[in-house]
Amino acid sequence: MTGGHTVAAFDAELARLHQIIVIMGRRVEEQFAAALQAIAERDAGKAARVIEGDAEIDRLELELEALSVRLLALRQPMAKDLRDIVSALKIASNLERMGDFAGSVAKRAVTLAGLPVEPPVASLSWMGETVLGMIRDVVAAYDGQDAERAMAVRNRDGQVDAAYTSLFREFLTYMMESPAQITGCTHLLFVAKSIERAGDHATNVAENICYIVQGRLPSEERAKGDLSSFTVVEKE
Amino acid sequence: MTGGHTVAAFDAELARLHQIIVIMGRRVEEQFAAALQAIAERDAGKAARVIEGDAEIDRLELELEALSVRLLALRQPMAKDLRDIVSALKIASNLERMGDFAGSVAKRAVTLAGLPVEPPVASLSWMGETVLGMIRDVVAAYDGQDAERAMAVRNRDGQVDAAYTSLFREFLTYMMESPAQITGCTHLLFVAKSIERAGDHATNVAENICYIVQGRLPSEERAKGDLSSFTVVEKE
Numbered sequence A, B: 001m002t003g004g005h006t007v008a009a010f011d012a013e014l015a016r017l018h019q020i021i022v023i024m025g026r027r028v029e030e031q032f033a034a035a036l037q038a039i040a041e042r043d044a045g046k047a048a049r050v051i052e053g054d055a056e057i058d059r060l061e062l063e064l065e066a067l068s069v070r071l072l073a074l075r076q077p078m079a080k081d082l083r084d085i086v087s088a089l090k091i092a093s094n095l096e097r098m099g100d101f102a103g104s105v106a107k108r109a110v111t112l113a114g115l116p117v118e119p120p121v122a123s124l125s126w127m128g129e130t131v132l133g134m135i136r137d138v139v140a141a142y143d144g145q146d147a148e149r150a151m152a153v154r155n156r157d158g159q160v161d162a163a164y165t166s167l168f169r170e171f172l173t174y175m176m177e178s179p180a181q182i183t184g185c186t187h188l189l190f191v192a193k194s195i196e197r198a199g200d201h202a203t204n205v206a207e208n209i210c211y212i213v214q215g216r217l218p219s220e221e222r223a224k225g226d227l228s229s230f231t232v233v234e235k236e
Helices: A004-040 A044-075 A079-113 A121-143 A147-177 A179-214 B004-040 B044-075 B079-113 B121-143 B147-177 B179-214
Strands: none
Touching (some): A004 A121, A004 A179, A044 B079, A079 A121, A079 A179, A121 A147, A147 A179, B079 B121, B121 B147, B147 B179
């Protein structure tokens, strides 16, 4: 298990692991962007393609898992290499969940496109764009093994949580003003929740990048801005 | 790295890994049961204890991760042992998420307890009890390394998804009938979603148990009964 030949093969396999993560991350970003467009443009056809596209991300995760287990078994890696592999497994699991959330948004987009009343989809745009930017940056941070860029992603999550809490309140008031908006706004609330959760997972990925690069998780507590669970809007 | 002494130490460490998973699983079950009681009994004090209790589950996951990484690095396990360790990491990650969902339910319970109108909390009871049973059984299946019992848990997930779809429709109608129910029913919809997601994670754990015991994931596709994303209820 030593010698230049084996080391080169191991390096190639680690590079492949890295590559799968980057491909997964870019696919997740594309899927999320398309799902948000499908919501904004009430485009059921685009949404259907996102729902179909999720299988590819799931397949990439399985490929990464199989490669990781093989690397652990055959190469018996130590220190930094072991950390890379264990982190790759965790990052892939987070990306797979983000892909699921893009699929969930797309499913709701199909329903929203068919509603007789247009729900207030524009309210989502800031939150959607912000999380899309977090996904893009965290993938770039992984690709460049850039802990500073990863930390910057993590610091944006508090704003997303705060935006979600505002949206929750806003949608409740729309529903109270007009019962015809109840179905649409309820689906939009779940869309907002999926976007917010995708932001959480981008943050998890950012923390894993810090672990890979620096050998430890970031220590300071994250600011928690999602207070929507405690939101009450009274009907006058 | 060979000899009876080292093998015994390794076995003790694997047993500790197993033990942490079982303790985590039982804590998750207790947390979920208490969160559901807090919803049913509108008991904000009980809910607050659940929210506090989540930190213990997070701590157990970190302990398990540290032990797993140490085992991978120092013991360089092969075949079944490697599978056990990688699966333990995945199961712990699922249990940690289930603990988060219990915490989410508890946060909503605090809000629901304070509402002037009592929302239709009783509608949740079947779904809550079913998922609680799935959690209990999947922990027992892990403890007994019982793939058959794990598969039985997985087969119940379709019923939970179907129940969630019915509830989604039911809560939309309550909201349309009475705007005073909008805030409460919206929170209950998210509670129902958290319960349904906990069921999904119990199913993931069940699949990982099959992988540990049989060396492969169950092949047949799971029945997908959650159609709530596509639910539309029209206001007449």
